[in-house]
Amino acid sequence: xNISALFIKRPVGTTLLAxxxxxxxxxxxxxxxxxSLPLVDLSAISVTAALPGASPExxxxxxxTPLEKQFSHIAGITTMSSTSTLGVTQIRLxxxxxxxxxxxxxxxxxxxxxxxxxxxxxxxxNPTYRKLDSARAPVLVLNLASIQQKISQIKGVGQVSxxxxxxxxxxxxxxxQQVSHYGLGIQxxxxxxxxxxxxxxxxxxxxGDTISDVTANDQIRKASDYAPLVVGSKDGAVVxxxxxxxxxxxxxxxxxxxxxxxxxxxSLLVYCSPGANVxxxxxxxxxxxxxxxxxxxxxxxxxVTGDLTTTIRASVKDVEGTLxxxxxxxxxxxxxxxxxxxxxLIPGVAVTISVIGTFTVVYLCGYTLDNLSLMALAISTGFxxxxxxxxxxxxxxxxxxxxxAREAALKARKKxxxxxxx
Numbered sequence: 001x002n003i004s005a006l007f008i009k010r011p012v013g014t015t016l017l018a019x020x021x022x023x024x025x026x027x028x029x030x031x032x033x034x035x036s037l038p039l040v041d042l043s044a045i046s047v048t049a050a051l052p053g054a055s056p057e058x059x060x061x062x063x064x065t066p067l068e069k070q071f072s073h074i075a076g077i078t079t080m081s082s083t084s085t086l087g088v089t090q091i092r093l094x095x096x097x098x099x100x101x102x103x104x105x106x107x108x109x110x111x112x113x114x115x116x117x118x119x120x121x122x123x124x125x126n127p128t129y130r131k132l133d134s135a136r137a138p139v140l141v142l143n144l145a146s147i148q149q150k151i152s153q154i155k156g157v158g159q160v161s162x163x164x165x166x167x168x169x170x171x172x173x174x175x176x177q178q179v180s181h182y183g184l185g186i187q188x189x190x191x192x193x194x195x196x197x198x199x200x201x202x203x204x205x206x207x208g209d210t211i212s213d214v215t216a217n218d219q220i221r222k223a224s225d226y227a228p229l230v231v232g233s234k235d236g237a238v239v240x241x242x243x244x245x246x247x248x249x250x251x252x253x254x255x256x257x258x259x260x261x262x263x264x265x266x267s268l269l270v271y272c273s274p275g276a277n278v279x280x281x282x283x284x285x286x287x288x289x290x291x292x293x294x295x296x297x298x299x300x301x302x303x304v305t306g307d308l309t310t311t312i313r314a315s316v317k318d319v320e321g322t323l324x325x326x327x328x329x330x331x332x333x334x335x336x337x338x339x340x341x342x343x344x345l346i347p348g349v350a351v352t353i354s355v356i357g358t359f360t361v362v363y364l365c366g367y368t369l370d371n372l373s374l375m376a377l378a379i380s381t382g383f384x385x386x387x388x389x390x391x392x393x394x395x396x397x398x399x400x401x402x403x404x405a406r407e408a409a410l411k412a413r414k415k416x417x418x419x420x421x422x
Contacts, residue, residue: 025356028363141306156281
């Protein structure tokens with residue numbers, strides 16, 4: 001007994017199975033992550049370190065080299081390359097495909113911590129790392145810095161990068177002639193500023209019976225507080241910071257800027273987390289945008305200047321339309337040649353259930369609904385159509401010769417078995 005006979009002789013069970021496959025397929029279709037391209041684990045990690053003001057040579061020798069020495073102890077690395085530019089070093093680690101990228105990420109984090117003591121003491125923050133994937137492109141581009149934290153909290157958002165924005169800071173611009181005149185060095189002034197701004201434990205005060213903690217914060221944050229700092233002395237007179245430098249309230253980097261419509265702005269690049277539904281994530285972000293707009297000053301605008309889902313939505317809609325059109329054409333062609341409504345219904349139902357049921361398999365295999373998988377689905381629909389038409393046409397032919405319907409269905413599946421079993 002072949003598998004077709006099993007379903008032909010049990011119509012009730014076959015109907016229930018078809019309904020179950022359809023329901024599971026529809027549920028899987030709603031749960032499938034949508035992306036522009038399939039998610040491919042590249043087994044690669046990128047490490048970034050920043051030291052504002054450092055030359056490419058200094059970044060390579062004082063930042064890249066200590067990190068590379070620690071990374072060289074990690075097992076499974078096939079390629080390690082670094083690029084050092086003004087104030088920034090990027091190291092790319094490519095692992096063997098057999099290496100679990102999550103385990104490799106933990107090893108990279110441990111290596112960064114081990115290298116911290118060998119890195120410059122004035123490094124603003126620890127080097128950061130991120131796993132690379134094939135769909136690493138921003139899904140949405142917004143313009144305004146104050147919304148980064150709110151966007152990062154939305155489900156499906158993996159990372160929010162800021163372009164053109166910088167944190168508040170006090171900028172000290174030294175006058176080389178004045179520094180030389182007072183016989184000071186740049187490192188001496190930097191050391192004084194660092195020591196004066198340290199937030200150290202203050203200790204305790206005790207009268208024998210009661211102990212009180214001193215919790216005062218002596219860190220200074222404004223240019224007016226930095227200006228009177230004593231950085232040295234000459235001829236018995238103290239030299240203050242304002243004597244050798246211009247001290248202003250500014251930002252960390254004055255060279256980071258983004259433009260929108262010819263005006264300075266701050267851009268946010270929103271990245272999806274791996275495996276997240278791109279369309280659903282962007283829809284959630286757009287849902288909270290009205291509330292965010294209401295919370296910002298009236299003179300600021302929150303604009304959506306880029307949306308990757310526009311092309312993804314168009315592709316999904318186009319392929320869905322192609323699938324529906326193919327099913328309609330199958331029904332029309334079968335009816336045109338067979339002139340039998342019942343015979344026409346069977347291929348249409350078979351093709352529809354096959355397409356819907358495929359979404360369940362795609363979901364269980366961990367694939368995404370993307371341009372390649374949708375294209376493959378559209379192509380495979382043709383195979384299902386061919387098989388359905390061949391079997392249906394042979395069944396109708398046998399029934400016209402007087403063979404009962406059930407027997408005709410059994411014989412129709414046996415004779416064209418080769419062309420239907422590609």
